Structure formats: C-alpha cells, structure tokens
Amino acid sequence: MITKDEVCNVHAMTEEAKYNLLKEVITDYDRKESNLIQILHMAQAIFGYVPAEVQHFIADQMELSLSKVNSVLTFYSFFSTQPKGKYTVSICLGTACYVRGGKEVLNKLKSVLGIDVGATTEDKIFSLSVMRCIGACGLAPAMTINNKVYKQVNPNKIPRILGMLK
Numbered sequence: 001m002i003t004k005d006e007v008c009n010v011h012a013m014t015e016e017a018k019y020n021l022l023k024e025v026i027t028d029y030d031r032k033e034s035n036l037i038q039i040l041h042m043a044q045a046i047f048g049y050v051p052a053e054v055q056h057f058i059a060d061q062m063e064l065s066l067s068k069v070n071s072v073l074t075f076y077s078f079f080s081t082q083p084k085g086k087y088t089v090s091i092c093l094g095t096a097c098y099v100r101g102g103k104e105v106l107n108k109l110k111s112v113l114g115i116d117v118g119a120t121t122e123d124k125i126f127s128l129s130v131m132r133c134i135g136a137c138g139l140a141p142a143m144t145i146n147n148k149v150y151k152q153v154n155p156n157k158i159p160r161i162l163g164m165l166k
C-alpha cells in the first residue's frame, strides 16, 4: 500500500503523474466508501489541497456521487479545497486557549493578514485556520505556523511573529 511518506516528492510530479498516483491509492483502498477519508488525506498530500477536479476524479473512480465526496471533505476542517499559502497559521480555540485570549489573537491575525478563517492571502504567503487543543494548554493561548508551536501568544506579538516570516 502507498504510504504518505511515498508522496513526499510530489512537487516534482506532473499533473498526470499525480492523478496516476491517486488512482493507485484509490485501488489500494479497494475503492471502498469506508476508506474515503483516508483517500482524501492522500489526495491532499498529493495535490496540496482537494480542488473540484480532484473531487470529480475521486467520485468517478469510487463510483460515488460528487456530493458525497464534497460533504465529507467540507465536514472536516483539516481538508482544504483551496490552495494553501506558504505558511499555515492556526490558532487554537480549545477551551483553555479560548478563555486565555485565543479569540483576541484570532481577531488580530484576521486584521493583520486581512483574511478570514479558511482563506489565503493574495500573495499566497499565509493561510489562516483554527484548531482544537494541541496539548499546550498550560501555556495557552497556543498557535502553530506550519509545524512550529508558538505558546502564550497575545495580539501584540502577532505583527512581529508574522513579520519575521515574510
């Protein structure tokens, strides 16, 4: 079975090769509807996001309706139907982070980046998302930028943190 590690070099692949790989993934998962979430994870790993064309492809290959594929995709916040920016900024809105100012940090992120949750800046540098507890409650509010965790963030720190990445 193809693993996520095997799709780490997808940047060098042609679109055709990506679709061929996705077809193999779907075959490996026996085209079963019960494996749809895993298949969507792999599709996102291959394409970086799951655009409408890829949703159509998965629906055709699995003999599912497009609305079935789309409803699963849009139900889970970790899937994206839009291309992501170079940096994905995620603020935790779990209980501890929320009560310690996570919402204010989110509002600052929205105003500094000029985008809403789920969107990407025009220059394709930043995407903004929210997440649930990442286990850093003792140092809430927590935020991540790609894989790096930022603890005890507050609205005043946001411009400097984002500015360092530009």
Ligand code: FES
Pocket: 092, 093, 094, 095, 096, 097, 098, 132, 133, 134, 135, 136, 137, 140, 141, 142
């Ligand atoms: S609630 Fe945010 S890290 Fe736990």
